């Protein structure tokens with residue numbers, strides 16, 4: 001079983017996964033997954049409090065997967081060991097917590113999942129480079145290319161897409177002042193070419209269904225496929 005939810009922001013938005021809100025967790029085991037669609041936020045300061053938080057994920061009944069958002073410490077994230085897992089590249093934080101890298105295709109429970117983290121910070125002016133903001137929040141051209149290469153390998157047919165930002169045309173349906181950037185334009189091009197069943201993304205801090213197939217996620221925790 002795989003569940004998916006939106007941004008957690010290093011504990012600020014973790015209540016949705018607590019015992020009272022996420023009752024389904026009691027039926028899950030470490031062979032089940034909860035995926036966080038970016039702005040995970042627990043790989044940030046590397047202090048004792050944060051290490052305690054990270055070890056709490058070991059105690060949860062399921063395995064946690066996350067893609068990166070815009071609010072991550074990318075230097076710290078890259079310091080974790082990298083390996084191949086279920087068909088794609090990950091950083092293993094520990095045995096119950098993996099970061100799914102950009103432009104990868106994973107096969108989990110018989111379903112193919114394309115992942116692409118990153119996003120542009122709208123609060124950039126209030127943040128300091130390499131302390132609370134990293135240019136790596138936006139993908140490199142190598143990451144964009146890798147995503148295309150991997151989709152090519154699957155003949156542009158994937159079950160589920162998980163991103164942090166969303167495709168430009170989809171964002172325009174709910175975001176009045178939105179202007180496209182390289183990532184949302186890239187995701188739009190992927191959306192127009194890809195054969196997929198559901199596309200999940202976070203970042204916009206709202207829960208909404210757009211055009212049946214797109215799910216903007218924040219506080220909701222839903223089974224993958226819904």
Ligand SMILES: [Fe+2]
Nearest residue numbers: 007039069203
């Ligand atoms: Fe966020």
